[in-house]
Amino acid sequence: MRQSKLFTKTRREAPKDEVSKNAILLTRAGFINKERAGVYDYLPLGLRVIKKLEDIVREEMNALGGQEFLMSSLQRQELWEKHFNQDRWNDKNVDIWFKTRLKDGSELGLAFTHEEPISNMLEQFVSSYNDLPFSVYQFQTKFRNELRAQSGILRGREFLMKDLYSFSRTPEEHDDFYERAKSAYRNIFNKVGIGDSTYLTKASGGSFSEFSHEFQTLSLAGEDTIYITDENKKEAENKEIGVKDLEEKKAIEVGNIFTLGTKFSDPHLKFKDKDGKERNVFMGSYGIGLGRLMGTIVEVLSDDKGIVWPHEVSPFDVHLLSLTDGSKVFADEVYKTLTSQSFEVLYDDRDLRAGEKFADADLIGIPKRIVVGDKTLESKMLEIKDRATGETSEMALEDFIKSISL
Numbered sequence: 001m002r003q004s005k006l007f008t009k010t011r012r013e014a015p016k017d018e019v020s021k022n023a024i025l026l027t028r029a030g031f032i033n034k035e036r037a038g039v040y041d042y043l044p045l046g047l048r049v050i051k052k053l054e055d056i057v058r059e060e061m062n063a064l065g066g067q068e069f070l071m072s073s074l075q076r077q078e079l080w081e082k083h084f085n086q087d088r089w090n091d092k093n094v095d096i097w098f099k100t101r102l103k104d105g106s107e108l109g110l111a112f113t114h115e116e117p118i119s120n121m122l123e124q125f126v127s128s129y130n131d132l133p134f135s136v137y138q139f140q141t142k143f144r145n146e147l148r149a150q151s152g153i154l155r156g157r158e159f160l161m162k163d164l165y166s167f168s169r170t171p172e173e174h175d176d177f178y179e180r181a182k183s184a185y186r187n188i189f190n191k192v193g194i195g196d197s198t199y200l201t202k203a204s205g206g207s208f209s210e211f212s213h214e215f216q217t218l219s220l221a222g223e224d225t226i227y228i229t230d231e232n233k234k235e236a237e238n239k240e241i242g243v244k245d246l247e248e249k250k251a252i253e254v255g256n257i258f259t260l261g262t263k264f265s266d267p268h269l270k271f272k273d274k275d276g277k278e279r280n281v282f283m284g285s286y287g288i289g290l291g292r293l294m295g296t297i298v299e300v301l302s303d304d305k306g307i308v309w310p311h312e313v314s315p316f317d318v319h320l321l322s323l324t325d326g327s328k329v330f331a332d333e334v335y336k337t338l339t340s341q342s343f344e345v346l347y348d349d350r351d352l353r354a355g356e357k358f359a360d361a362d363l364i365g366i367p368k369r370i371v372v373g374d375k376t377l378e379s380k381m382l383e384i385k386d387r388a389t390g391e392t393s394e395m396a397l398e399d400f401i402k403s404i405s406l
């Protein structure tokens, strides 16, 4: 994409009331726009990152055998009130509901999670042990009336979540899936560049089970406190479950996995086992917030000049900068060659001083930068800069293509 055509512009300052690093950098670089606290728009650059994250997460969920679907955000009151053996509609502990009314006066809730509607929907499809096990997942907008929304896109009042639900016949069958889900989550966090600072963290199971597991990424921007219990295995415990004589670390919960048991299947979601006996389906739920994941990457990997995207989630593979009028023809050629080979290129073809282009490129954070200036015209050697290390090198275009195709 030609940067001269990109409707967003970088800016020197973020909104005055913005305090979190992720939102300041992402706003300045033109990835997001703030509507109000906890409510953000994703602009073209930001949406590209979200789509990359979505692809990475989808690949892992598909590898688990998850079937992708999409449920509505408009949820029925009665499912939450009395369908299952609990009432999360009137529960005082659930203080994040956005509720609204239809014209006929009946109430409905904007989805903050989907256990109740999914369990209800599956009653028509599950009846025998032959129908199990399976899992379903979606990328879906959740609404939460969060009390404090000061952490940029780490805590949205509207946000995209990948939520997966598993349905098993026995606790043992569930445990097997749960362990595989742990590995899938580990793969995701490794792939998006935060594996080294992300810990599998034992946490409270809430009202569902004794423990759940969170994936916590070390960061001062985090709202959780954890104790690292095994550095090599990247394991930790949330402070909420014990007080340990260990150093406290701040961390961001980037994902979590829950054993739900029969909380949401009892009494309606049942199957007949081999002996013809009726049993409740054994469930688990597995969440990742895509905006929170994107914000965490920015918190962990940025430097004083801007964002430093890992290649896998960067909005573009390459940032191509042409510095002078004279070098534009050659830069155009480089752009054509790269895009014809399916590389995603942001091409800074704007009439701006070199210094401004460099500063913008550092802020936007695409991992590889190609600089084309008058010098390049004679030697045909491109100047390549690595955003993460700051290292520069000179390469012919074919060699550069080989180096990023590996």
Ligand code: ATP
Pocket: 113, 144, 146, 153, 154, 155, 156, 157, 159, 161, 253, 254, 255, 256, 287, 288, 289, 290, 291, 292, 293
């Ligand atoms: P927190 O304790 O941070 O509020 P939670 O325990 O409410 O999170 P879940 O309800 O289990 O989180 O949601 C699953 C995942 O969705 C979380 O692990 C996180 O990645 C993401 N998430 C939760 N709340 C938000 C939010 N307000 N904005 C963005 N992502 C969120």
Ligand code: MG
Pocket: none
């Ligand atoms: Mg919450």
